[in-house]
Amino acid sequence: MPRRQFLLLLLPAALFFSAFFLLPMARLFFIGASGESGWLAYLAIVTDANYFRALWTTLAVAAVTTVLTLAISSIAGVFLERHRFPGRAALVAAMTLPLAFPGVVVGFMVIMLAGRQGIIGEVFTMFGGERPIFAYSLAGLCMGYVYFSIPRTILTIMAAAEKLDPRLEEAARSFGATPWQVVRDVILPGLRPALISAGAICFATAVGAFGTAFTLATRIEVLPMVIYTEFTMSANIAMAAALSFSLGAVAWLALAVARSASGSTVAAAG
Structure with missing residues (x-):
């Protein structure tokens, strides 16, 4: 050309x-860098105790979300790809439906499940137990992020599982490999690029998610909520911009590392 x-x-x-x-x-x-601190504002995320704590909380929630999402999506994705049964298409459609939900809606769904009037609490009180309320904790936030992340992850895993060669698994079994050894030595290595790519997208999405955090993070501080507070409550636009840029850099770094490790293109999450 x-x-x-x-x-x-x-x-x-x-x-x-x-x-x-x-x-x-x-x-x-x-x-x-336009505020009173100048370029030092970009160091505040590691020198200020509140910002640093919010950063680590954000990264920890994103990491737990990524691990849980990959575990659930890997098992379900491989199973759905390899088995045909009545209602499979409807099940796949239901599991990918959250792609159409904004984060705020996901947050409200977690509240309806594990909030003060949630279904889980109703079940516990029905049997005489104490009503558990964890929608507004780190557990509730992780639940919302996992629910939001599973659809895009499971589609990636299903596409990768379709390309796995079943003859490799048969060969491993013929040499006496146990089911766990087949999973560990054949299936997981075959899914490795997809797992890394999907995990990076999941991690980056959880790091920057705002809608779900805005609905649920009333007792905890994650960086998107800190940025929102700096911008709206404190009118500290410069610090909000510095934290936003730093948060974007963290998400970009996760995707860049995954691109290098997986050896394939990591698409941006929708």
């Missing part, structure tokens, strides 16, 4: 990328 034609085809994408990503990020970067 001639160089000029190549550049003309690339131009629309380059303009779109510049207008909706590079320029806003550059503007955000300089706004973050």
